[in-house]
Amino acid sequence: MGGSLASLALLGAGAFFSSLCGRRSRWAARVALLSVVLSAVAAIPEALSVLLSGQARRWEAPWALPWGSLAWSLDPLSAFFVAFLLLLAVPFAAYGRGYLEDHGDLGWQSLSWSFFQLLLASMVLVVLASDGLLLLLAWEFMSLSSLLLVLYEHEKDGVPQDGLMYGVAAHLGVAALLALFALWGSQAGSLRFEALASTSLGPGTASAVFLLAVAGFGSKAGLVPFHVWLPRAHPAAPSHVSALMSGVMIKMGIYGLLRMLLLLGSWHRQWGYLLLALGGASALLGVVYALGQHDLKRLLAYHSVENVGIITLGIGAGVVCRTEGMAEASLLAFLGALFHVLNHGLFKGLLFCGAGAAAKAAGTRDLDAMGGLLARMPWTGSAFLVGSMAICALPPFNGFASEFLIYAGLLMGGLGKPSVASRPLFFSVPVLALAGGLALACFAKAFGVAFLGEPRAKGAREAREVNRWMTAAMVLLASACLTVGLLAPFLLAFLKEPAFLLVGGKSSAGAAGALLPVSLAGGALLVLVGILWALRRLLLRKRTLAPAPTWGCGFSAPTARMQYTASSFAEPLLEPLRPLLRPRIHAQEPKGLFPEKGEFSSHLEDGADRILYGPFFEGAARLAAKVRPLQHGRLQHYLLYTLLALLLLLLWGVARP
Amino acid sequence: MTALLLRLLAPLPALLLSPLLLGLIGRVKAFVAGRQGPPLLQPYRELRRLLGKGEVVSTTTTGLFQLGPLVALAALLASLLLLPAGPLPAALSFPGDFLLLAYLLALARFGTLVAALDTGSSFEGMGASREAAFSALAEPAFFLVLCGLAWARGSLSLGGVLAGGTAETLASQAPALGLLCAALFLVLLAENSRIPVDDPATHLELTMIHEVMVLDHSGPLFGVVLYGASLKLWIFASLLVSLWLPAGLPLAVSVLLYAGALALTAVAVGVVESTIARMRLSRVPRFLLLAGVLSGLGCLVLFSGGRP
Numbered sequence: 001m002g003g004s005l006a007s008l009a010l011l012g013a014g015a016f017f018s019s020l021c022g023r024r025s026r027w028a029a030r031v032a033l034l035s036v037v038l039s040a041v042a043a044i045p046e047a048l049s050v051l052l053s054g055q056a057r058r059w060e061a062p063w064a065l066p067w068g069s070l071a072w073s074l075d076p077l078s079a080f081f082v083a084f085l086l087l088l089a090v091p092f093a094a095y096g097r098g099y100l101e102d103h104g105d106l107g108w109q110s111l112s113w114s115f116f117q118l119l120l121a122s123m124v125l126v127v128l129a130s131d132g133l134l135l136l137l138a139w140e141f142m143s144l145s146s147l148l149l150v151l152y153e154h155e156k157d158g159v160p161q162d163g164l165m166y167g168v169a170a171h172l173g174v175a176a177l178l179a180l181f182a183l184w185g186s187q188a189g190s191l192r193f194e195a196l197a198s199t200s201l202g203p204g205t206a207s208a209v210f211l212l213a214v215a216g217f218g219s220k221a222g223l224v225p226f227h228v229w230l231p232r233a234h235p236a237a238p239s240h241v242s243a244l245m246s247g248v249m250i251k252m253g254i255y256g257l258l259r260m261l262l263l264l265g266s267w268h269r270q271w272g273y274l275l276l277a278l279g280g281a282s283a284l285l286g287v288v289y290a291l292g293q294h295d296l297k298r299l300l301a302y303h304s305v306e307n308v309g310i311i312t313l314g315i316g317a318g319v320v321c322r323t324e325g326m327a328e329a330s331l332l333a334f335l336g337a338l339f340h341v342l343n344h345g346l347f348k349g350l351l352f353c354g355a356g357a358a359a360k361a362a363g364t365r366d367l368d369a370m371g372g373l374l375a376r377m378p379w380t381g382s383a384f385l386v387g388s389m390a391i392c393a394l395p396p397f398n399g400f401a402s403e404f405l406i407y408a409g410l411l412m413g414g415l416g417k418p419s420v421a422s423r424p425l426f427f428s429v430p431v432l433a434l435a436g437g438l439a440l441a442c443f444a445k446a447f448g449v450a451f452l453g454e455p456r457a458k459g460a461r462e463a464r465e466v467n468r469w470m471t472a473a474m475v476l477l478a479s480a481c482l483t484v485g486l487l488a489p490f491l492l493a494f495l496k497e498p499a500f501l502l503v504g505g506k507s508s509a510g511a512a513g514a515l516l517p518v519s520l521a522g523g524a525l526l527v528l529v530g531i532l533w534a535l536r537r538l539l540l541r542k543r544t545l546a547p548a549p550t551w552g553c554g555f556s557a558p559t560a561r562m563q564y565t566a567s568s569f570a571e572p573l574l575e576p577l578r579p580l581l582r583p584r585i586h587a588q589e590p591k592g593l594f595p596e597k598g599e600f601s602s603h604l605e606d607g608a609d610r611i612l613y614g615p616f617f618e619g620a621a622r623l624a625a626k627v628r629p630l631q632h633g634r635l636q637h638y639l640l641y642t643l644l645a646l647l648l649l650l651l652w653g654v655a656r657p
Numbered sequence: 658m659t660a661l662l663l664r665l666l667a668p669l670p671a672l673l674l675s676p677l678l679l680g681l682i683g684r685v686k687a688f689v690a691g692r693q694g695p696p697l698l699q700p701y702r703e704l705r706r707l708l709g710k711g712e713v714v715s716t717t718t719t720g721l722f723q724l725g726p727l728v729a730l731a732a733l734l735a736s737l738l739l740l741p742a743g744p745l746p747a748a749l750s751f752p753g754d755f756l757l758l759a760y761l762l763a764l765a766r767f768g769t770l771v772a773a774l775d776t777g778s779s780f781e782g783m784g785a786s787r788e789a790a791f792s793a794l795a796e797p798a799f800f801l802v803l804c805g806l807a808w809a810r811g812s813l814s815l816g817g818v819l820a821g822g823t824a825e826t827l828a829s830q831a832p833a834l835g836l837l838c839a840a841l842f843l844v845l846l847a848e849n850s851r852i853p854v855d856d857p858a859t860h861l862e863l864t865m866i867h868e869v870m871v872l873d874h875s876g877p878l879f880g881v882v883l884y885g886a887s888l889k890l891w892i893f894a895s896l897l898v899s900l901w902l903p904a905g906l907p908l909a910v911s912v913l914l915y916a917g918a919l920a921l922t923a924v925a926v927g928v929v930e931s932t933i934a935r936m937r938l939s940r941v942p943r944f945l946l947l948a949g950v951l952s953g954l955g956c957l958v959l960f961s962g963g964r965p
Contacts, residue, residue, distance in 0.1 A: 372777070374719050385721075385771075394764045395757065408753045408813075415808050423960070429804050430797035430949070433759070437793030440763055444770040444789050453777030454717055517751040521735055525761075528731035529724075532881075536727065539877050543711035550715040550776045551873055564774075564782025572790035576942045 001059040003046030004074055004082060004128055007039030011121035014039075018114040025109035029097045032113040036093040036120065040086040043124070047086075050079035054497040058130070068133030068191050076497035077262065080338060081127040081255050083494075085248045088345045089120050091473040092247070095353045096240030098469025099360070103238065104152060112152050116241065119145040119249070126252050132181040132191030139177065139252075143170035146249060149241045150233050162232040169219060169229035176216035180260075184209050197263045206264055210271050213260040214278070221253025223312060224282040225608045227305045231289070234304065235297035235365070239356020242297060246304045247349035251341050254311055261319070262501060269323040269421060275316030276424050282309025283435040285607075291442045291570040292583060292604030295365045296355045299446055300348065303391060306435060307344045311337045313432060314406040317425055318502060321413040324421055327503055332514075333409025334499040335492060339402035346484065347390035347399060350477035354384035357466040357474070358450055363459035367449045367566040370460045374451040377465045381451045383474035388443040390481040393436055396522025398481050401488035404518055407432065438573065445569040454560035486522055489515040567602055574604075581607065660746075667745045668737040675891035676700035676884070678923045685927025700887065707880035715873050717777040725772025726874060726881045729765040733888045736761040740892055741816050743899060743915025744908055752813035755803045759796075762848075762892070765885065766792055773870035784869035787938065791854065791866065794945040795844045801952035802837045802844070806900060809833070809959050819899035827903055833962065836955030838900060842925075843948035845893040847941070849886070852930045854941055894922040 014035025021028035050057060054076055061070035074082070096116065100109050122141035129135040147170065151163045185191045188199040201209065219226035230250070234242045261267065286306030293299040314337030321330035357380040358373055359365045374381030390397035393404075407429065414426030455461040465471065484491060492515065500506050552558040574581065583604045590598035630641075680697040687694020696702075715722065739758045741747040747754075770789055773781040806818045809830060827834065847854045850867035857868060871882045898918035902911060936944065 372717075374721070378719075381719075389764075389767065392763070392767065393760060394767055395760055400757075400760055404753060404756055407756050411753065411804065411807065411813060414804070415811070415813065426804060426808065426956070430800045430953075433796045433800035434793065436760075436763070437796035440767055441789035441793045444767060444774065444785060448771060448774030448782070448785065452719070452721065452771070452774045453782075514752055517749055517754070518757055521738065521749065521757055521761075524738070525731055525735045525764075528734055529728055532727040532731055533724070536723075536877055536881075539708065540712065543876075545711065546713045547716050548713050550717045550778045552778070553780050553872070558779070560777070562779045563777050564779055564786060569782065569786040569789075572787055572938070572942075573793065575939065 001046075001057045001072065001074055003043045004124065005059070005072075007043035007082075007086065008121055008124055008128075010035045010039040010042060011117045011124065015114045015117040015121065018110055018117060021110040021113075023106040023110070025100070025106040025113070028110035028113040029100065032117055033093050033097055035117055036086075036089050039120070039124075040090050043086050044083050047074065047079040047083040048494065050074055051076055051083065051494045051497055054500070065131075065133055068131045070134060071130040071192055072128045072134075073130040073193070074128060076501055077255070077258060078127045080495065080498045081251070081341075082124060084251070084342050084345060085120070085123050085127070088248055088349055089244065091476050092240045092244050092349060092353075094476075095243070095356075095470050095473035096238070098467045098473075099238060099240050099356055101467070101469075103360075108152060112149060112238070112241075115145045115148045116244070119149060119244065123249065123252055127255060130193045132185060132193070132196065135256075136174070136177060136181065140174060142249065142252065143167075143174070146237075146241075146245055149245075150237045152238050152241070153236070156236075159236045162236040166229045166233035169226070169233075173216050173219035173226070176212050176219070177256075180209055180212035180216055183212070193259075193263055197265060201264070203268070206266075207268065207271070209260070210264065210268075213257055214274065217253040217256035217260070218278065219253070220256070221250050221308045221312075222282075222305050223253075223278050223308060224285050224305065225612055227282065227286070228606055228609050228613055230305060231293075231298050231301040231606065234301040234352075235295060239297070239352055239359070242301075242356070243349040243352035246301060246352055247345040250304060250308060251345065254308070254315075254337075254341055257315065258502065261315075267319050267323050269320055272316045272319030272321075272323060273424055275312050275319060276428050277316075279309045279312030279314075279316050280428055280431040282306065282312060284309075284431060284438075287435050287438040287442060288574075288577065288581070289604060289606060291438065291445070292574055292581065292602075294367050294566045296359065296367050296370075296446060296450060297352065297365050299367075299442070300351050300355055303351075303439070303442070304344075304348060306439065307340070307348065307391070310403065310406065310432065310435070311340050311344070313428055314340060314409060317406065317409045317413055317428070320422070320425060321409065321416075322503055324413070324417060324419075326413055326416045326422075327505065329409050329412035329416055331409075331499055331503045332405050332412060334502045335495055336402050336405030336407075336409055338495050338498055339405060339488075339492070340399075343390070343398040343402045343481075343484065346477055346480050347387045347397075350383060350387040350474060350481065351391065353470065353474050353477065354380055354387060357470050358384070358463075361459075361463035361466060362457070364457070367446065369457040370450040370455070371453045371457075371560065371563065372451075372455040372460060373463055376455075376460075376463045379465060379471040380474060383471075383478040384451060385447055386478040386481055388447045390485070392440045392443050394440075395518065396482070396485045396525055398484035398488065400522075401485055401515055401518060403432070403436070404515065408514060441570075441573060445566055449564070449566045449569060453563050456560050456563065456565075486519055489513070489519055582610075663745055664748050667740070667742045667748050668734075670742050671737050671740070671888060671891045671895070675887040676704065678890050678894065678919065679887050681920060681923040682927040682930065685924050686931050689928065689931035700883070704880050704884060707883065708877050710876040712876035712878055713873075715776050718775045718873075722772050722775040722873070723878060725768040725770075725775070726871075726878055726885065727768075729768035729772075730881050730885045730888075732761045732765040732768065733885050733892070736765075736892060737888065739815055740895055741819055741899065742895070743902060744820075744906075744911040746816050746820075750814050750816045755807070755815045755818060758815065758892075759799060759803070762889070763792075765889070769870055769882075772874070776873045778873065780869050781872055784866050784872075787866045788850075788870060791847055791941055791945060794942055795847045795948065798840050798945065798948035798952045799844050799848075801949065801956055802841045803896075805833070805837055805952065805956040805959055808956070819896070820902065820904050822901075822903060823905060824903045827901065830959065830962065833955045833958040834900060836951050836958060838897065840948045840952035840955060841893070841897050841900070843944065843951070845890075845897060845922075846926070846929065847945060847948070848893060849890045851926055853933050853936045854944065856935045891919075894919050897922055 018028040056075035058073040125138035222230040290302035317333035390399040393399040588599040773785040855866040
């Protein structure tokens with residue numbers, strides 16, 4: 001336990017010292033980088049040893065917390081998440097060091113570094129907490145520190161609104177969690193996890209607890225329909241914070257869900273179906289909305305919704321398979337879900353870093369004002385390409401390895417039993433496949449429009465490669481995507497123990513064996529590409545490679561603005577869905593015999609916003625407006641209210657039998 | 658030892674004979690139209706001609722323009738390792754290998770898309786956009802066909818999926834297999850940019866999908882694109898016919914059956930191309946939805962019949 005506690009202390013101290021740096025923000029960054037690296041060094045060996053041995057470590061501070069205790073434990077599930085989050089924090093911090101350098105007020109920079117470490121510390125605490133109250137406290141710290149990070153560019157248009165939305169969404173989620181622990185704690189008599197786990201809940205209560213966990217933790221993870229805050233809050237933050245939030249923080253929702261499932265112990269098959277349905281909906285809606293975005297960072301944020309959906313599909317498959325007694329399939333699905341947590345952290349972090357670099361260099365986040373960035377920023381562009389291929393689950397990168405395991409779990413479960421119970425698993429496969437195909441279209445668009453072709457605006461034309469800190473972090477993450485993809489069968493050894501916990505027993509599934517040929521094929525693929533490249537060079541040795549402009553199909557004056565844009569690229573996919581998605585379209589067609597000017601713009605707004613939350617918050621606002629006459633700021637009236645309230649209480653006390 | 662050799666030989670027929678499928682389609686189209694038409698071996702001649710040329714490379718492009726087609730070809734070659742050649746088992750076979758096959762095809766697509774977008778041409782962007790959209794919509798049908806077969810044959814590897822049926826089970830599952838087969842044929846037409854989804858022979862850039870993506874490629878690089886297209890057609894056709902190939906026949910007979918069925922598929926594609934008009938692009942999603950519905954129905958019919 002020592003290592004994890006030391007890392008907590010280091011991050012806390014780092015946060016304190018960074019906040020003292022004031023306008024000497026470079027020192028704040030140095031302190032942050034040092035504390036992040038040291039805390040990773042302190043905690044990761046311990047976490048890895050827990051992951052390999054499967055032996056949980058516990059520690060309890062001798063101080064009491066009102067209604068709770070300071071009980072901490074590092075079991076394999078916690079260890080996986082601790083190692084995951086501290087490992088990823090290092091490149092993000094390094095990237096942030098370069099990103100913030102010339103970005104914003106110096107004093108704010110120091111504070112931002114302080115919150116960055118506070119966010120990491122609170123996430124470590126969330127994962128270590130072995131008591132409901134402690135978990136909630138850490139959870140709240142996490143929400144608030146990330147909210148303050150999102151508000152970094154608070155003077156920009158829209159950022160305060162996005163921050164407000166995030167704050168409200170986070171606290172609605174906390175409300176569900178409070179209800180969860182109140183319900184469960186009242187049955188168990190304590191909020192300690194051991195007490196919660198040893199209480200046997202009735203089927204109704206257990207399902208209520210599960211549903212509250214899905215709402216509370218799912219809203220942090222960004223599951224549909226609790227996702228609306230995510231595509232607004234993540235892009236508003238500085239890019240290293242977006243990377244941390246999208247890559248790591250939303251996984252705390254996944255952790256919470258898994259932890260609650262573990263504590264619940266016995267599951268219902270219907271829970272698994274619910275998770276499959278929510279996961280499938282998140283995967284599809286996430287990618288469809290991503291297709292409609294022009295803002296690069298917003299597009300990536302919607303892909304986080306998609307990938308959380310994929311992870312949830314894996315968890316749902318694991319739940320269904322375990323309740324149906326198919327331990328091997330369940331193990332594959334849980335392994336896939338956990339592995340995808342790690343992989344998504346790697347490639348989504350990388351993509352947000354790349355998007356931040358591109359946006360910084362081109363001076364805009366609008367895809368349709370970019371173009372040709374690969375030629376101008378080769379490091380960023382290549383890293384973004386690797387991230388795009390990894391997120392599309394293309395072999396030999398890491399995304400494929402984890403999606404393969406999830407597919408394998410779904411298929412083995414769907415094929416394993418001829419009963420109707422496994423049909424939803426079977427039919428989740430084409431859903432995942434469709435989401436994969438759409439993701440490929442979306443990243444061909446994002447990478448192609450931003451990085452290839454000719455620049456569409458002045459900012460993109462004058463873009464230059466970003467500084468060394470940023471490129472180094474991106475290269476590190478990109479090589480991690482490839483290495484993890486190729487070494488996947490060996491890395492599974494670190495995921496076995498948490499998956500065994502979730503399956504509820506050790507089984508000898510050959511998951512590593514299943515991935516071995518995948519890695520072999522990935523290696524073969526790389527070799528083949530090399531051979532083909534060499535053959536072509538050999539063939540062309542004595543021939544001419546004539547440079548020429550791109551063929552304009554006979555048109556002699558093509559301009560960069562005639563290139564396919566983000567909207568036009570997505571049109572064939574979004575057009576059939578138009579009645580469902582209802583994008584806002586402003587079009588002014590050119591008129592007259594000698595047409596001069598025309599305009600077209602389209603915006604895709606979130607349906608959940610329109611259908612679900614918009615009316616709800618409008619209703620709340622109307623209600624608030626009705627109550628407003630009560631508040632007019634006169635002291636006498638408030639005293640009157642107090643008196644009336646006391647009288648009512650008194651009456652209630654008297655009238656009560 | 659001979660078994661191992663046979664395994665390594667499995668990709669050979671595809672490598673050597675796949676351009677023949679394109680040639681055969683050309684012959685059928687010429688025959689139906691009453692033209693003399695190009696000779697059967699025309700695709701080989703074109704490959705030889707292209708490989709002997711230099712290249713023109715657009716000044717807008719980065720290295721991806723050249724790397725893309727090579728990655729696509731490498732992915733197709735790697736997927737040949739997973740594909741059983743009729744009665745010959747695949748070189749590499751493991752549970753879930755058809756997932757890898759599907760994603761290798763996706764990688765090939767990504768390579769082509771990126772190479773097309775690298776030119777900055779609006780026409781190639783148009784082709785890339787359409788290819789990405791239609792292939793994504795074809796994905797569920799493709800997976801449903803393979804998963805349905807996997808369910809019917811109780812195997813997770815392509816070898817077992819394709820070679821599990823005896824003559825009796827084939828007969829008893831014929832209705833379901835017919836539906837899956839029809840869906841796979843539609844996917845084949847869409848993925849290989851044949852009529853009615855795309856027209857490989859047209860020279861109107863606005864109406865093309867695949868051809869318009871490779872407008873700027875020339876010389877050996879274009880040869881790579883052409884050869885890759887023939888390999889892709891072979892992969893889909895091979896899946897389509899292996900589904901019906903009964904197990905337990907003598908090797909020579911099943912090899913003949915396999916070859917004959919492949920040729921028949923090419924003829925079918927040629928006949929479809931000669932008799933049906935290309936559809937409007939906005940109707941392609943419905944066409945692919947049809948493929949998805951057919952494959953879903955096929956799976957349901959399989960389920961209702963129970964596993965033999």
